[in-house]
Amino acid sequence: MESKELTIIIVTFKSEEKILNCLKSISNKISVIVVENSNNIKFKQIIEKKFNNVNCILTGENKGYAVANNIGLRLVKTKYALVLNPDTQLNSQSIQNFFISAERKKDFWLIGPATDQMVKLDFTETNFNEVNNIKGFAIFFNMSKFNLDFFDENFFLYFEEIDLCKRVKKKNGKIYLDKTIVINHEGASSVHNINNLELEKNRNWHWMWSTFYYQKKHKGFVMALLIIFPKLFSAFVKTIFYFFVLNKEKRDIYMCRLSGIFNSIIGKKSWYRPALD
Secondary structure, three states: OHHHEEEEEEEEEHHHHHHHHHOOOOOOOOOOEEOOOOOOOHHHHHHHHHHHOEEEEEOOOOOHHHHHHHHHHHHOOOOEEEEEEEEEOOOHHHHHHHHHHHHHHHOOEEEOOOOOOOOOOOOOOOOOOEOOOOOOOOEEEEEEOOOOHHHHHHHOOOOOHHHHHHHHHHHEEEEEEEOOOOOOEEOOOOOOOOOOOHHHHHHHHHHHHHHHHHHHHHOHHHHHHHHHHHEEEEEEHHHHHHHHHHOOHHHHHHHHHHHHHHHHOOOOOOOOOOOOO
């Protein structure tokens, strides 16, 4: 019965080495939508051949985490959806415990596993804690609470789930962490075949762009500018410093930070993409 009420969404991008272990940990009775941020037909063929419960959608290009997740979520016909990162693995009780949580907290909008999210939370009296934010590696959606309004597609990378939770709370929606739900998450290891410098430049550019955009969206332009200014100043100083000491890698990283901040301030869309091997 549970398998008929759930669809799992997994967004991938050059995640071939991780997604197989993730899919193996999911019951073949549960429908899975893999949204691959490329036009990798071979990847689609391999995934769908190995797993008859998986539908792999190719976006044609790297559209980012928010857009790709929305593509999957808008195809969901079941009562619940679970957004997973490809570098996660479920244990034998993960899905069952999500459903137990959903039954106990019927007013929920989002539920997350307490794995890696238990800092400063007191679970002594109950396995549940109502929270303001949950991490994006595993988010259980009560689909009836959403009207196709999921992730803000202006975000390419970072802050998508924070922004989602912020909007849910503004609507007085309930978000819970559950200690009984355990999901193994490797973290920062979903993408392969991109060199470390390109990954670092990509992370820095998008972290800065998304930071300013998020703050501007929820606190206004002036407050966002005040919040981002120390990071802007630091990036500028370090770019100059590493230019003079001839450290090209560090210089390029801080130039990406500067570029991300500047593009976000002037209202330009999140356009930076990593160079692929």
